[in-house]
Amino acid sequence: MTLLGKLSWQALPLNEPLPLFSGVAVFLIVIALIAWLGIKGYLPYLWREWITSVDHKRIGVMYCLLAWVMLLRGFIDAIMMRAQQAVAFRAPGFLPPSHFDQVFSAHGTIMIFFVAMPFVIGLMNLIVPLQLGVRDVAFPTLNSVSFWLTCAGALLVNISLVVGEFSRTGWLPFPPLAELKFSPGVGVDYYCWAIQISGIGTLMTGINFVTTILKLRAPGMHYTRMPMFCWTALASNLLIIAAFPVLTATLAMLLLDRYLGFHFFTNSGGGNSMLFMNLIWAWGHPEVYLLVLPAFGIYSEVVSTFSSKPLFGYRSMVYATMAICLISFMVWLHHFFTMGAGADVNAFFGIMSMIIAVPTGVKIFNWLFTMYGGTVRFASPLLWSLGFIVSFAIGGMTGVMLAIPPADFQLHNSLFLVAHFHNVIIAGVLFGAFAGYTYWFPKAFGFKLDERLGKWAFWLWVIGFWVAWGPGYVVGLEGMTRRLQHYDVAAWHPWLIVAAGGVAIIAAGVAVQIAQLVVSIRTRERRRDITGDPWDGRNLEWATASPPPSFNFAVLPNVTDQEPYWDMKTRARESGHLATPEPHYEPIPMPRNSPTGFVTAFFAVLTGFALIWHIWWIVLIGLTGAYANFVLFAWRDHDEVLIPAGEVARLDRANRAARTAALERATA
Amino acid sequence: MSAPSTALRTGKDPYHLGHAPSSGTPEFTGHGAGGPAPKPIVVGYGFWLFILSDVVLFASFFAAYAVLVYARAGGPGPRDLFDLRTTEIETACLLLSSFTCGLASMAVGRRSLLWTEIALAVTGLLGATFIGIEIHEFARLVAADDGPSRSAFLTAFFTLVGCHGLHVTCGLLWLATMMAQLRAKGFTPSVRHRYLCYSLFWHALDIVWIGIFSGVYIIGVLMQ
Numbered sequence: 001m002t003l004l005g006k007l008s009w010q011a012l013p014l015n016e017p018l019p020l021f022s023g024v025a026v027f028l029i030v031i032a033l034i035a036w037l038g039i040k041g042y043l044p045y046l047w048r049e050w051i052t053s054v055d056h057k058r059i060g061v062m063y064c065l066l067a068w069v070m071l072l073r074g075f076i077d078a079i080m081m082r083a084q085q086a087v088a089f090r091a092p093g094f095l096p097p098s099h100f101d102q103v104f105s106a107h108g109t110i111m112i113f114f115v116a117m118p119f120v121i122g123l124m125n126l127i128v129p130l131q132l133g134v135r136d137v138a139f140p141t142l143n144s145v146s147f148w149l150t151c152a153g154a155l156l157v158n159i160s161l162v163v164g165e166f167s168r169t170g171w172l173p174f175p176p177l178a179e180l181k182f183s184p185g186v187g188v189d190y191y192c193w194a195i196q197i198s199g200i201g202t203l204m205t206g207i208n209f210v211t212t213i214l215k216l217r218a219p220g221m222h223y224t225r226m227p228m229f230c231w232t233a234l235a236s237n238l239l240i241i242a243a244f245p246v247l248t249a250t251l252a253m254l255l256l257d258r259y260l261g262f263h264f265f266t267n268s269g270g271g272n273s274m275l276f277m278n279l280i281w282a283w284g285h286p287e288v289y290l291l292v293l294p295a296f297g298i299y300s301e302v303v304s305t306f307s308s309k310p311l312f313g314y315r316s317m318v319y320a321t322m323a324i325c326l327i328s329f330m331v332w333l334h335h336f337f338t339m340g341a342g343a344d345v346n347a348f349f350g351i352m353s354m355i356i357a358v359p360t361g362v363k364i365f366n367w368l369f370t371m372y373g374g375t376v377r378f379a380s381p382l383l384w385s386l387g388f389i390v391s392f393a394i395g396g397m398t399g400v401m402l403a404i405p406p407a408d409f410q411l412h413n414s415l416f417l418v419a420h421f422h423n424v425i426i427a428g429v430l431f432g433a434f435a436g437y438t439y440w441f442p443k444a445f446g447f448k449l450d451e452r453l454g455k456w457a458f459w460l461w462v463i464g465f466w467v468a469w470g471p472g473y474v475v476g477l478e479g480m481t482r483r484l485q486h487y488d489v490a491a492w493h494p495w496l497i498v499a500a501g502g503v504a505i506i507a508a509g510v511a512v513q514i515a516q517l518v519v520s521i522r523t524r525e526r527r528r529d530i531t532g533d534p535w536d537g538r539n540l541e542w543a544t545a546s547p548p549p550s551f552n553f554a555v556l557p558n559v560t561d562q563e564p565y566w567d568m569k570t571r572a573r574e575s576g577h578l579a580t581p582e583p584h585y586e587p588i589p590m591p592r593n594s595p596t597g598f599v600t601a602f603f604a605v606l607t608g609f610a611l612i613w614h615i616w617w618i619v620l621i622g623l624t625g626a627y628a629n630f631v632l633f634a635w636r637d638h639d640e641v642l643i644p645a646g647e648v649a650r651l652d653r654a655n656r657a658a659r660t661a662a663l664e665r666a667t668a
Numbered sequence: 669m670s671a672p673s674t675a676l677r678t679g680k681d682p683y684h685l686g687h688a689p690s691s692g693t694p695e696f697t698g699h700g701a702g703g704p705a706p707k708p709i710v711v712g713y714g715f716w717l718f719i720l721s722d723v724v725l726f727a728s729f730f731a732a733y734a735v736l737v738y739a740r741a742g743g744p745g746p747r748d749l750f751d752l753r754t755t756e757i758e759t760a761c762l763l764l765s766s767f768t769c770g771l772a773s774m775a776v777g778r779r780s781l782l783w784t785e786i787a788l789a790v791t792g793l794l795g796a797t798f799i800g801i802e803i804h805e806f807a808r809l810v811a812a813d814d815g816p817s818r819s820a821f822l823t824a825f826f827t828l829v830g831c832h833g834l835h836v837t838c839g840l841l842w843l844a845t846m847m848a849q850l851r852a853k854g855f856t857p858s859v860r861h862r863y864l865c866y867s868l869f870w871h872a873l874d875i876v877w878i879g880i881f882s883g884v885y886i887i888g889v890l891m892q
Contacts, residue, residue: 134704138710138713138714139714203721206717206721207714207717207718207721208714210717211710211713211714211717214713215704215705215709215710215713216704216705216710217703217704218703218704219702219703241717241720241721241724242720242721242724243724244721245721245722245724245725245728246724246725246728248725249725249728249729249732250728252827253732253827256816256823256827260816260817261816261817262816262817262823262826262827263739263741263816263817263819263820263823264732264736264820264823264824264827266820268741269739269741269817269818269819269820269823270736270739270740270741270819270820270821271736271739271820271823272735272736272739272820275732275735275736279728279731279732556703556704627841631845634845634849634858634862635849635852639858
């Protein structure tokens with residue numbers, strides 16, 4: 001047995017029906033899916049065009065797909081928790097404590113790391129190079145590595161469902177609970193290695209996008225002409241570079257404690273568990289801004305487009321974004337006011353936390369003033385934005401309440417806090433991701449999503465959210481702490497039943513979203529976006545065809561204005577012909593596809609799994625394989641493919657013809 | 669601005685970056701709004717960002733060390749354990765290796781394969797000596813029962829210094845791979861980009877070591 005470290009048949013949940021059945025079901029579905037793809041002959045296509053693709057648009061689509069799949073997984077956890085708390089009044093409910101603890105830990109981990117992160121990173125991948133008017137990100141193969149490492153982390157979290165167990169310590173592994181003495185199982189190890197692996201991927205995404213935004217822009221695109229989404233993406237990726245290494249270091253310390261008997265956070269040997277709190281939140285607070293800033297960017301794009309007006313207060317928006325980026329590093333201690341750092345320290349961090357609401361408020365007013373006096377079209381992306389503005393304002397205010405240290409002593413670790421962060425993450429990040437998904441879907445696939453179902457999904461989500469989390473605020477004020485497997489306070493019970501009803505409404509919303517996707521794909525022919533500009537957009541992503549050719553732009557656009565595409569359209573409408581004459585087409589070199597990312601992730605999963613189970617010889621194989629893969633990549637001679645001028649001309653002329661036709665329709 | 673932009677339009681290489689602008693990028697300066705920057709700038713810039721993130725990683729371990737340096741659980745402190753003489757030799761090795769790494773940069777600039785390889789080999793030897801001394805020091809401490817499990821102070825010390833050592837070891841692996849690649853492929857653009865990144869990495873490790881040498885060792889023997 002030592003050959004397989006700690007791994008044995010006992011790791012499988014053979015006597016626990018719920019995880020066993022769900023695990024077997026997921027396993028069978030995956031096998032069936034691969035078999036179906038194999039029989040249909042799609043596997044070579046998938047390998048060639050998607051798995052090995054280094055095209056930022058495809059990587060973006062795959063990130064979003066990962067986020068959707070993991071959203072379903074994390075949402076099932078949410079349903080289980082709400083159902084448990086609805087029935088566990090003076091009763092054990094249906095989830096035993098050990099299982100309930102894994103469910104809330106997995107839910108938080110998955111929703112932050114494998115839903116919110118991939119969703120915003122996916123949308124950045126899809127759109128940022130297009131908005132900057134360039135052909136790809138700075139390091140295309142690294143981009144693919146980033147994506148596949150994120151997948152590797154997600155896979156490890158899901159393997160823990162069946163092989164072994166997941167962490168029971170919450171979405172962050174707080175010591176001393178997460179130390180070996182109190183969590184002797186493999187759960188915390190699964191957590192740590194999954195996050196370490198995907199964290200490396202995220203760090204590389206950060207480096208890639210900051211380089212892209214600062215060094216690769218279309219000629220003429222000064223900083224003050226960059227679309228708001230690019231600005232927020234820049235802020236977000238700067239946060240990644242500055243914050244994620246702290247996460248890596250902190251989890252490395254915890255792993256050293258667990259694996260080699262170190263004393264960073266232990267109760268004995270002089271360890272200091274509050275060191276973990278400070279370090280993890282020095283990452284954790286920037287992390288939430290890193291998620292919400294791109295969402296703010298999406299709202300800015302959507303509000304401006306659907307109000308048919310330039311964004312109000314562009315410069316103040318840029319300042320607000322960068323101010324949030326900076327201040328987000330000075331508020332971390334508000335996560336543990338109760339630690340006892342003293343009144344002065346608490347006051348400083350309380351005030352900083354309130355100050356960060358100021359630039360956020362600036363943004364809210366800018367969106368409102370953008371809509372004021374505009375020709376507002378209430379399409380579903382704008383509905384998500386309006387739902388966000390209203391809900392997020394409330395979530396932000398409860399945040400300011402929590403930032404008052406004396407109030408926090410009462411509200412700390414209560415459902416009030418949980419309701420607050422769900423309010424800002426669902427109504428802030430997730431609604432933003434949905435707005436971006438609906439808004440940019442035609443750009444990625446060439447057809448629009450069904451609007452009627454999209455509006456249904458919006459209303460179900462926003463109503464479901466308030467029914468689910470409004471009661472959270474109430475029971476929180478009534479003293480209910482978080483993560484309760486059962487309780488015996490009668491006053492909470494009705495509210496928790498209402499909350500379960502809210503989750504059911506959200507579930508209906510998710511079902512409608514799935515239906516929307518299926519219906520839209522089946523009826524895609526009549527939803528085609530012929531012109532490449534389905535929403536009357538203002539930025540460069542709408543200047544190219546939908547879906548864009550692999551090289552995005554036949555000739556890099558020359559930017560002369562803050563809204564380059566709107567500027568082109570205006571000139572075309574005034575003159576009656578396209579703004580730029582047909583260019584002289586030249587062959588375009590594009591980066592060659594590479595399996596490096598996928599192979600790296602394969603070895604990462606192997607190494608991670610072996611580390612979790614202490615199978616040291618497989619660790620060695622995994623690391624050697626990763627190194628060999630790296631050398632193989634470094635040794636290749638041909639890293640570009642040349643797209644012939646004829647092909648470039650054919651695709652670009654089709655785009656120009658579609659736009660000329662649209663122009664004639666508009667001016668006729 | 670006029671002189672470089674004329675040179676740019678004629679497709680020359682005004683900043684000595686190694687290649688002319690590719691098609692579709694009529695102008696480039698690397699300073700923002702002139703269109704996409706050329707590859708050497710993009711690669712170097714990205715690697716600088718990586719180094720910044722690595723510095724943040726080290727900063728976390730430095731912070732942990734600063735918090736835990738007095739948490740000795742009745743065990744020995746820096747004064748009882750550190751031997752400045754060996755650390756000085758270690759430091760000399762690493763600083764000299766940075767110098768030879770700089771010499772290698774000059775040899776790359778002159779496209780001299782022989783001198784590049786010689787300078788890199790010396791860099792590698794000095795780096796390996798550094799690692800050897802460090803391993804020896806760690807082994808000495810562990811043998812005397814003053815390993816990382818002894819106290820939180822030693823935990824933080826071993827992790828901070830060990831993290832730097834791990835970086836140097838990875839640098840040596842990188843160095844060996846790059847020397848082999850240099851022999852196999854010569855001074856191709858991508859090899860030169862990698863050399864640029866490598867030298868940035870190696871010098872950055874030196875800077876981190878100066879932080880460790882002064883912040884951990886020198887202050888360590890001075891403190892209680």
